[in-house]
Amino acid sequence: MATQEEIDFIRRLPKAELHVHIEGTLEPELMFKLAERNKIEIPYKSVEEVRAAYQFSNLQDFLDIYYAGAGILQKEQGFYDLAAEYFEHAAADGVVDSRIFFDPQTHTDRGISYDAVIQGLVRAAHDAAEKFDITFSYVHSFLRHLTEEAAFESLAMAEPYLDDKDFYRIVGVGLDSSEVGNPPKKFARVIAKAVEMDLEENSIHAAEEGPPKYVRQALKILKPKKADRKSKTLKPIIIDHGNRAMEDPALVASLREDGVVLTVCPLSNLKLRVVTDISKHPIRKMLDAGLKATINSDDPAYFGGYIVDNFVVLLDADEIDLRDCVTLARNSIEASNMGHNRKMHYLDVLQEMEDSLPLRPVAGAGGQAPRLQS
Numbered sequence: 474m475a476t477q478e479e480i481d482f483i484r485r486l487p488k489a490e491l492h493v494h495i496e497g498t499l500e501p502e503l504m505f506k507l508a509e510r511n512k513i514e515i516p517y518k519s520v521e522e523v524r525a526a527y528q529f530s531n532l533q534d535f536l537d538i539y540y541a542g543a544g545i546l547q548k549e550q551g552f553y554d555l556a557a558e559y560f561e562h563a564a565a566d567g568v569v570d571s572r573i574f575f576d577p578q579t580h581t582d583r584g585i586s587y588d589a590v591i592q593g594l595v596r597a598a599h600d601a602a603e604k605f606d607i608t609f610s611y612v613h614s615f616l617r618h619l620t621e622e623a624a625f626e627s628l629a630m631a632e633p634y635l636d637d638k639d640f641y642r643i644v645g646v647g648l649d650s651s652e653v654g655n656p657p658k659k660f661a662r663v664i665a666k667a668v669e670m671d672l673e674e675n676s677i678h679a680a681e682e683g684p685p686k687y688v689r690q691a692l693k694i695l696k697p698k699k700a701d702r703k704s705k706t707l708k709p710i711i712i713d714h715g716n717r718a719m720e721d722p723a724l725v726a727s728l729r730e731d732g733v734v735l736t737v738c739p740l741s742n743l744k745l746r747v748v749t750d751i752s753k754h755p756i757r758k759m760l761d762a763g764l765k766a767t768i769n770s771d772d773p774a775y776f777g778g779y780i781v782d783n784f785v786v787l788l789d790a791d792e793i794d795l796r797d798c799v800t801l802a803r804n805s806i807e808a809s810n811m812g813h814n815r816k817m818h819y820l821d822v823l824q825e826m827e828d829s830l831p832l833r834p835v836a837g838a839g840g841q842a843p844r845l846q847s
């Protein structure tokens with residue numbers, strides 16, 4: 474098991490969280506509070522009963538419960554409270570920048586205005602930025618089980634908020650929800666439209682449950698066109714999850730060559746049975762293949778932990794050591810969209826923290842990976 478000192482070390486690592494769904498941060502306690510405030514009946518008697526219901530056998534199983542939970546969010550203040558609680562957790566875990574997905578269609582399809590959603594989320598983010606050392610951006614995600622047309626309609630709702638980028642910080646679009654049968658190419662045109670609207674920091678959930686070819690499709694959609702590549706500073710290509718890409722060696726090679734960032738979510742993978750056992754998690758293979766993996770919490774209220782817990786579950790299983798933790802944190806800071814000086818500062822901090830660690834044993838010497846004692 475990880476020692477307290479090791480957990481503290483991970484917590485102190487400056488980290489960017491690149492993959493968290495704000496609706497997935499709805500803790501049962503807040504669920505009850507909002508249900509009472511909005512006079513909504515929920516089919517559970519207690520917080521414990523809700524937590525006990527969070528047993529999933531696959532992604533769809535989870536999504537059904539997740540969308541039902543999100544139905545409790547009704548007003549701007551609810552979205553504020555939701556995000557405010559997330560930022561408290563994130564800051565306590567050493568997150569210095571959050572790239573947050575939100576699912577507008579989940580709310581607008583039941584009559585909640587886009588304005589209520591985004592104003593609540595953004596107000597909480599600015600309050601958090603004042604209170605903590607944290608910056609943020611929002612990613613407008615499309616539900617891939619719905620139609621392309623619905624995604625176009627949803628994208629149009631974001632338009633009034635795109636001019637004030639400093640305030641709203643909607644920086645890109647995402648693609649989430651039921652993956653198998655809803656390949657990235659279904660949304661190629663709407664993502665191209667988003668790019669025309671200057672939404673460029675896009676990412677696609679791919680090969681969480683779906684086949685490696687979905688990652689190939691996603692790369693085709695996300696790769697900047699040659700003309701754009703020259704004129705603009707290069708942003709990394711981001712694939713959310715990407716687990717099953719590891720089944721395809723040629724794909725792994727191209728992910729490495731293009732420096733594609735993978736936003737990996739270990740507790741999510743365990744809870745949704747993407748892996749049967751943490752020792753079967755692809756993170757080790759990803760790191761050994763030189764891929765830019767990062768660690769993220771996905772839906773922390775549903776999967777049993779925030780970002781530090783996601784590092785710790787891998788450390789506990791000896792899939793990674795503390796030097797890997799530094800690498801993973803460094804990958805996240807490098808991939809984040811924070812300002813240059815801020816980025817350089819955190820990279821310096823990470824270097825110092827890495828230098829403070831005991832050296833790894835020489836390969837073949839039979840030594841154990843270094844641990845920190847408490």
Ligand code: ES4
Nearest residue numbers: 494649650678741771772
């Ligand atoms: C999600 Cl874990 C996961 N996968 C796909 N879509 C999602 N939306 C929220 N969590």
Ligand code: ZN
Nearest residue numbers: 649678713771
């Ligand atoms: Zn996700």
